[in-house]
Amino acid sequence: MYEDVLRYVYNIDTYKVQQIQGGWSACAYKVQGNDKKEYFLKVYDKIRPSTQNMYTSLHISSRVLRWLNSYSSLTNDIVELINTLDNQCIYEDEKNIYILYKYIHGKTPRDEKISNTHFNILSNIIAKLHTYGSEIPFDLTVITEDFNIPFYDNLLNFVTKEYSSCSKDLKEVLSEHLNTIIHQLQRLMAIQKNIVKENIDYRLCHTDIHKGNIIIDDSVHLLDFDNLLLAPVEADLFAFYQQPRWERLLSLYKKTHPHYKVNEQLMKFYNLRRVLIDIWEEIELLESDAHNVDRITSLNNLRQQFI
Numbered sequence: 001m002y003e004d005v006l007r008y009v010y011n012i013d014t015y016k017v018q019q020i021q022g023g024w025s026a027c028a029y030k031v032q033g034n035d036k037k038e039y040f041l042k043v044y045d046k047i048r049p050s051t052q053n054m055y056t057s058l059h060i061s062s063r064v065l066r067w068l069n070s071y072s073s074l075t076n077d078i079v080e081l082i083n084t085l086d087n088q089c090i091y092e093d094e095k096n097i098y099i100l101y102k103y104i105h106g107k108t109p110r111d112e113k114i115s116n117t118h119f120n121i122l123s124n125i126i127a128k129l130h131t132y133g134s135e136i137p138f139d140l141t142v143i144t145e146d147f148n149i150p151f152y153d154n155l156l157n158f159v160t161k162e163y164s165s166c167s168k169d170l171k172e173v174l175s176e177h178l179n180t181i182i183h184q185l186q187r188l189m190a191i192q193k194n195i196v197k198e199n200i201d202y203r204l205c206h207t208d209i210h211k212g213n214i215i216i217d218d219s220v221h222l223l224d225f226d227n228l229l230l231a232p233v234e235a236d237l238f239a240f241y242q243q244p245r246w247e248r249l250l251s252l253y254k255k256t257h258p259h260y261k262v263n264e265q266l267m268k269f270y271n272l273r274r275v276l277i278d279i280w281e282e283i284e285l286l287e288s289d290a291h292n293v294d295r296i297t298s299l300n301n302l303r304q305q306f307i
């Protein structure tokens with residue numbers, strides 16, 4: 001599968017292409033070349049709503065990742081993108097979008113606690129990433145935080161109107177939570193209206209830092225830069241704020257960013273926006289025409305949001 005793409009687009013003759021456990025947004029393949037090199041291929045199905053939503057930003061985020069690979073101090077800390085023969089970061093055909101990376105050996109600690117040593121390394125990677133900002137030589141407008149809630153109308157419309165005619169399995173999961181969702185949407189909108197935009201420093205943020213997006217060997221590698229954003233640093237830090245190792249992260253972070261002060265309002269905004277995006281993306285997927293949707297996993301992901 002995809003041998004032709006690898007041969008004609010990347011000039012890689014393959015010995016083996018094997019599907020492996022991927023993430024939520026794309027299928028993942030381990031590619032072994034005849035040259036003994038190994039690659040990680042991500043294939044995004046264009047029919048999935050998430051691919052359509054990311055379409056433009058993916059082109060920019062992959063170019064920024066390539067820039068970070070070549071010109072930043074993060075070279076050894078992050079996944080490395082492989083160019084196509086005509087020097088592009090992304091290839092697409094009618095059905096899919098493709099992005100190829102160097103394969104990283106190690107473990108993704110999905111459900112495991114990471115050691116303090118690895119946590120420290122991750123904290124330093126985040127601090128280093130946040131040293132980059134608008135000086136990166138691309139037009140970053142498309143991936144600049146605007147504090148919008150692009151899913152607001154759709155999600156509100158779904159829970160107040162479309163819900164009554166949605167699929168039975170989805171209805172069951174959501175039935176007790178409709179008011180909670182409406183209430184959370186209103187809260188998010190209220191927080192958004194109060195955000196004081198003056199004096200916010202915009203830095204390069206990964207925005208999706210979790211244990212599924214790292215690989216650990218002797219060191220730590222940060223992956224999946226699909227959601228890169230030029231944003232307030234809380235767009236990354238919210239995931240750790242008020243969690244058990246927050247103080248550890250903060251003290252390491254302040255070695256690189258000594259003047260950093262927590263913006264509570266932004267922490268709340270990102271926390272709530274994340275929960276609601278995750279809810280909306282699962283609903284959107286479950287109600288879409290996408291094939292091969294793993295409904296059990298999607299419904300479980302949704303249930304998790306209400307625990």
Ligand SMILES: Nc1ncnc2c1ncn2[C@@H]1O[C@H](COP(=O)(O)OP(=O)(O)OP(=O)(O)O)[C@@H](O)[C@H]1O
Nearest residue numbers: 022023024025026040101102103104108212223224
């Ligand atoms: N370069 C790589 N080498 C080896 N394995 C990788 C590489 N990049 C990612 N992986 C593995 O594949 C998994 C999925 O990758 P990734 O997070 O990029 O996909 P995704 O579909 O965007 O994920 P999600 O949307 O769930 O965050 C990772 O959790 C990791 O285990």
Ligand SMILES: [Mg+2]
Nearest residue numbers: 023212213224
């Ligand atoms: Mg991921």
